[in-house]
Amino acid sequence: MENTEMNETPSYWNSVLIASLITAAILTVMGTISQYMTISSEPTGSSFGAAQLVGILVCLIGAIGGILATRHYAKQFDITFTLGKGAVIGLLTGLIAVIFSTILGLLWNYVIDPGLAQAVYDWQIANLEANPNLTAEMVEQQIAFIPEPGSTTAMITQFGIGLVMFGILNLLTGLIGAKVFASEE
Amino acid sequence: MNFTHLFSGNVNFHNKALYGLITLLGSIVVVIALGPGLTGTGDGWQYHAFHMLCHQLPDRSFFYNDHQMAVCARCFGIYGLFLVSWLFMPLFALFNNKKKQWYVRILIFTILINVLDVVGNYFHVWTNTLTSRFILGALISVAIILLLSSDFFKTNHGKGSWKIQK
Numbered sequence: 001m002e003n004t005e006m007n008e009t010p011s012y013w014n015s016v017l018i019a020s021l022i023t024a025a026i027l028t029v030m031g032t033i034s035q036y037m038t039i040s041s042e043p044t045g046s047s048f049g050a051a052q053l054v055g056i057l058v059c060l061i062g063a064i065g066g067i068l069a070t071r072h073y074a075k076q077f078d079i080t081f082t083l084g085k086g087a088v089i090g091l092l093t094g095l096i097a098v099i100f101s102t103i104l105g106l107l108w109n110y111v112i113d114p115g116l117a118q119a120v121y122d123w124q125i126a127n128l129e130a131n132p133n134l135t136a137e138m139v140e141q142q143i144a145f146i147p148e149p150g151s152t153t154a155m156i157t158q159f160g161i162g163l164v165m166f167g168i169l170n171l172l173t174g175l176i177g178a179k180v181f182a183s184e185e
Numbered sequence: 186m187n188f189t190h191l192f193s194g195n196v197n198f199h200n201k202a203l204y205g206l207i208t209l210l211g212s213i214v215v216v217i218a219l220g221p222g223l224t225g226t227g228d229g230w231q232y233h234a235f236h237m238l239c240h241q242l243p244d245r246s247f248f249y250n251d252h253q254m255a256v257c258a259r260c261f262g263i264y265g266l267f268l269v270s271w272l273f274m275p276l277f278a279l280f281n282n283k284k285k286q287w288y289v290r291i292l293i294f295t296i297l298i299n300v301l302d303v304v305g306n307y308f309h310v311w312t313n314t315l316t317s318r319f320i321l322g323a324l325i326s327v328a329i330i331l332l333l334s335s336d337f338f339k340t341n342h343g344k345g346s347w348k349i350q351k
Contacts, residue, residue, distance in 0.1 A: 059238045083336050084203050133244055141253070142243070144229060147236075161234050168210050169238070172329075175207075179333055180289055 010077045012069070012089050019069035020093045023061065024100030030058045031101075032108055032116075039119045043127035065097050066090025066170035070177030081182045083175050090174015094166040102159050109149075117149035196275055197339045204274075204337050211268040218264045222250030231255035247315060258315040259299070262322025270330040277330055278338035285332070292328040299325060 070086045073079075109117050124146050128139045147154035198204075216223065220231045232241060232255050239256045246257045254261055270277070299321050306313045313321075 062238065083200060083333070087203065138243055138253075141229060147233075157233060158237070162237055165234060165238055168214060171210070172207070175203075175333065176292075176329060179285070179336060183285065183336070 010073075010079070012073045012085075012092075015069045015073035015076065016089060016092045016096060018072060019065050020096035020100055022068060023065035023093065023097040024104060026061045027058060027097065027101045028104040028108070030061060031105070034058065035116060035120045039116075039123050043123050043130050062094075062097070062166055063169045063173050065093040065166075066173030066175070067177040067180075069093040070174050071181045074178075074182035079182065080184045081178060083178050083183075086174045086176075086178020086182060087171045088174070090177065091167050091171040093174065094168075094170030095163055097170070098159070098162040098166050102162070121146060121149045196278055198275075198337065199339060200337050208268075208271060211264075211271055214264050215268045218254060218256045218261055219249055220252050220255040222248070222252030222254065225250055225252070229255075235260070245315070245318070247319075257318070259318040259322035262319035262324075263326050265326075266323035267326035267329065270327050274330055274334050275338045277334040278340060281331065281335045288328065288332040292325070292332055295321075295324040295328045 066086070066089065069089045069092075073089060074081070125143055128134060128142050131139070134142070147158055217231045217234050221229050229252075235241065235255045239260045241253075241255065242257060243253050245259075247254050247261060256264065302313055302318070302321055305311050
């Protein structure tokens with residue numbers, strides 16, 4: 001194994017950028033597919049359809065950034081590093097993935113298909129209202145936390161929340177990645 | 186039999202700052218995941234936090250204090266048991282005497298059975314419940330803690346063995 005401790009430690013930024021780009025691209029594509037699947041189906045009040053299935057996978061993909069980045073860094077330089085470094089790599093990957101994903105999402109929703117966000121919003125409301133298992137209060141509660149399309153406040157809030165949540169999630173997966181791919185054990 | 190020897194000097198605590206940070210972050214995540222039921226009031230801002238990570242469907246979520254939790258039962262199993270297992274990590278270290286690959290396989294297995302559970306329920310092969318989703322989600326977290334425990338708590342015997350002093 002290459003002894004990089006005697007030399008300067010190689011930079012992890014290349015691995016962070018590659019992993020965050022891959023994660024953001026997959027997140028955006030799957031999220032967009034999920035939205036199109038949603039609006040192409042009837043709002044019958046069904047709570048778990050194909051779109052939700054894809055949505056769950058989006059969560060899994062969003063968490064994988066830390067794993068990808070730490071694996072790439074460990075394999076590219078054939079080095080070991082600490083859990084702490086893996087956590088930092090994961091955190092940065094999560095943060096940058098959210099930035100890239102937001103940019104790609106904005107590009108799609110404002111340039112390529114400006115009507116998509118509104119269509120999804122309308123569908124979600126119609127679907128909630130069609131659900132016989134929800135009371136009026138529950139429906140109102142659910143509608144309240146669906147972000148309104150085009151709202152700058154909602155966009156900034158979602159972006160900030162995304163940074164925090166995906167940052168934490170990928171910090172943890174970065175930890176796991178460091179253990180699996182870069183520990184001396 | 187004297188068990189105190191197991192816990193005084195036999196278990197070494199590593200990466201303390203990182204352990205503390207993860208404990209703090211984990212606590213924050215669980216508090217948010219509990220949703221507005223924790224305080225009984227509020228506009229439900231907690232739902233926004235997990236909106237991108239969880240489907241938050243009411244019929245797949247636990248209710249706490251008559252308020253839906255901010256995450257579904259499976260996600261709460263993951264986050265909730267992660268924190269609990271994290272806090273009890275020193276105990277995991279006492280049994281952590283296998284090679285890393287063994288725990289990686291356990292983690293992959295727990296992820297796969299969750300994927301299988303979701304797909305099986307979606308295609309109506311079986312019907313899962315709130316409890317079953319919670320338990321399966323919790324298994325992922327326990328597997329993660331098993332994998333990581335030796336990096337934070339290591340016994341003096343090196344491979345996580347323990348002995349009873351008479």
